[in-house]
Amino acid sequence: MPAIAQEQGSRDVLMVAWMNREALAATVARGEAVYWSRSRQRLWHKGEESGHVQKVHEIRLDCDEDVLLLTVTQLGHAASEPSIACHTGRHSCFFQRLEGGAQGRQWRPAEPVLKDPARIYGAKKG
Amino acid sequence: MPAIAQEQGSRDVLMVAWMNREALAATVARGEAVYWSRSRQRLWHKGEESGHVQKVHEIRLDCDEDVLLLTVTQLGHAASEPSIACHTGRHSCFFQRLEGGAQGRQWRPAEPVLKDPARIYGAKKG
Numbered sequence: 001m002p003a004i005a006q007e008q009g010s011r012d013v014l015m016v017a018w019m020n021r022e023a024l025a026a027t028v029a030r031g032e033a034v035y036w037s038r039s040r041q042r043l044w045h046k047g048e049e050s051g052h053v054q055k056v057h058e059i060r061l062d063c064d065e066d067v068l069l070l071t072v073t074q075l076g077h078a079a080s081e082p083s084i085a086c087h088t089g090r091h092s093c094f095f096q097r098l099e100g101g102a103q104g105r106q107w108r109p110a111e112p113v114l115k116d117p118a119r120i121y122g123a124k125k126g
Numbered sequence: 127m128p129a130i131a132q133e134q135g136s137r138d139v140l141m142v143a144w145m146n147r148e149a150l151a152a153t154v155a156r157g158e159a160v161y162w163s164r165s166r167q168r169l170w171h172k173g174e175e176s177g178h179v180q181k182v183h184e185i186r187l188d189c190d191e192d193v194l195l196l197t198v199t200q201l202g203h204a205a206s207e208p209s210i211a212c213h214t215g216r217h218s219c220f221f222q223r224l225e226g227g228a229q230g231r232q233w234r235p236a237e238p239v240l241k242d243p244a245r246i247y248g249a250k251k252g
Contacts (some may be wrong), residue, residue: 001195003127004139011137013130015234016193028231061233062219063212067128067142087188094186094195098154105154106129107187 005033007083010058014085015093017046019068031056033070051077051082052118078124080090082114089115128196131159133209134183137233140211141219143172150185157182159196176246177203178210208240213239 003019006012010011017035023043026034030045033054037044047053051103054072061068074083086093129145134140143161145153149169152160157172159180163170173179180198187194192212200209221237 001138002142004130004142005137011166013132013139013222016128016188059224060236061222061224063216063221064215064219065222070141088189090189091182093156093190094193095177095189096187096191098185110186112137 001066001068003035003070003100004074005054005070005074005085007085008071008073010083012092013082013094014054014072014074014091017044024068027056027059027070033072047075047125050084050087051075052120077120084114084120087117087120089113089117089120127194128160129161129191129196131180131196131198131200131211133211134197134199136209138218139220140180140198140200140209140217143170150194153185153196155181159198174211176210177201178246180211195210203246210240210246212245213246215239215246217241 002017003015005014006124007014018038020036023034023036026043033045033046033056042102053075056072058071074085079095080111083091090113092109096107097110098105100106130138130142131199144164146162149160149162150170159172161170162170169196179201182196182198184197190238200211209217216237216239221235222233223236224231225234226232
């Protein structure tokens, strides 16, 4: 099921990833977000490659019991780093904003890149 | 694709519903959230039965372009009503919190019912 990560404090919605029972159990056990990577078909400890680990404070479930909401602290590779959740090096994955008038709407980036993705990862996304 | 509704001001995550292109276009045209009801297989103007309309301020798309984030004002049936997004009569659909220790965890309601669902709807959910 989809799992939303919301940042404690700022309350920004950082990202949505997927969780199954195993991922939820691993998240509870670690106290850090562990998602189910659909592309890799395995558990994905968020930050395992990037260092951008998410400390989990609270887990909620919605009324239909098919979406999770995690309250997290987004940690950086170093303590001095800004909060980066997105593999593009941005704070939040929701950086594209729908803009424009009757002439045609389009998605435009509305958040800066805080860190070059090439400096976050070796070859892989994580 | 999943669409998250986040309340402007409080920044609470209220609910997640589904949108297709048609629902997104209708949302933009109306300025109010129109989702795709998977159970009813039709466009669902949120609040059409409950009066709990969502005024949409901003629409964002994530990096994978498969999740939407709406910033909304949750309107009530009457101006004096509290902000209710959930069909259970609660503020947010994410009212179940994972609690408990090693003895076994469980989901427990963590938000009050603000309005009796029987008073929100006739026979149907909306």
